[in-house]
Amino acid sequence: LEGNLELLFQKTALLADEGAKIVVWSEAISLIINNQEESVIQRAKALAREKEIYLFISLGVINPGPYSPDRLLLVNKTMTLTPEGELANTYLKSNPVPFAEQDYGSDDIIPIIDTPYGKLSPVICYDADFPHFMKQVGSNKTDILLIPSGDWKAIDPYHAHMAVLRGIENGVSIVRPVSRAISLATDPYGNIVAKTDFFSSTDKTIIANVKTRGVATIYNTIGDVLPYLSLVLTAYIILDILFRAVLRRKKSYLKGKTRALEA
Structure with a gap:
């Protein structure tokens, strides 16, 4: 863990020496014991201040001890450090993976960090799978959405493509560093501006120039109005087909009955 x-x-x-102004670690890439957390934060503050960068450190904080249902064994969080060396935000994963993660006690609010590079908003991996949750990004006029993630081969690259869709819906650039899958960055229209494969990359990093607005x-503007209208239209078409079928059957029955009476 120390290494x-x-x-x-x-x-x-x-990366900062190479010109990066925003550095994001992939989901829980730094597993630490809870008594290490403060020293890690202080070190991150010092580095952000020294390099004058916005640093998003993604921690998996382990709480050793016996298991109990009301006790978190691991906390999945992303922390924002500013170029002044200040802790601007601590974000807890809002949507834990069912049966794999515990509820971290998040307030379900996606943060906004105002910077010279636009408004930055961090979420974590599975959070981006929920369109209604992610609508906060569009409503808050976020410019760059940061999604530290951890995937595996079975969902690679599909999970990345789902995240790109969130960017298109809300008109934001995406930076999604991933462990054990494809990392990518896109513009607000879903065009990929940088991409790297964890399994073929030697240094496991991605550098991207993304739009800051x-x-x-x-x-x-309209949210889910269109799909709801589509559902209403679909229901109308089905009911119309059923009504016409019943009407034809009724006419056929009455016609047959009339013929029988004539006979």
Whole structure:
């Protein structure tokens, strides 16, 4: 764990030296024991201040001890450090994976961090699977959506494509660093501006130039009105077909009965 943490800070410093202004770690990439958390935060603050970057550290904080249903064994969080070395936000995963993660006690509010590079909003992996939850991003006029994630081969690259759809719906750029799958960055129209495969990449990093201003979208304005209208129209068509079928059957019955009476 110590070696992994050291590597993360080394790579962060290297990316900053190469010109990165926003650095995001993939989901829970830094597994630490709870008594290490404060020292990790202080180190991240110092690095963000030294390199003058916005640093989003993704932690999996382990709480050792006996299991109990009301006790979190691991907390999945992303923390925002500013170029001034301040902790601007701590975000807990709002939508834990069913049967795999516990409820982290999130307030279900997607944060907004105002920066010279637009409004930044972090969520974590599975959060981006929920369109209604992610509508906050469009409503808040976020410019860049950061989605630290952790996938596996069975859902690669489909899970990444789902996240891109959230970006298109809400008119935001996406930066999605992923462990054990494809990492990518897109513009507000869903065009991929950078992409790397975890299994073929040697340094496990992705560098991207993304648009720092979001765009207005129809979805932001009308939401789910169109699909609901489609459901209403579909129901109307089905009812109309059923009504016409019943009417034809009734006419056929009456016609047959009339013939019988004539006979």
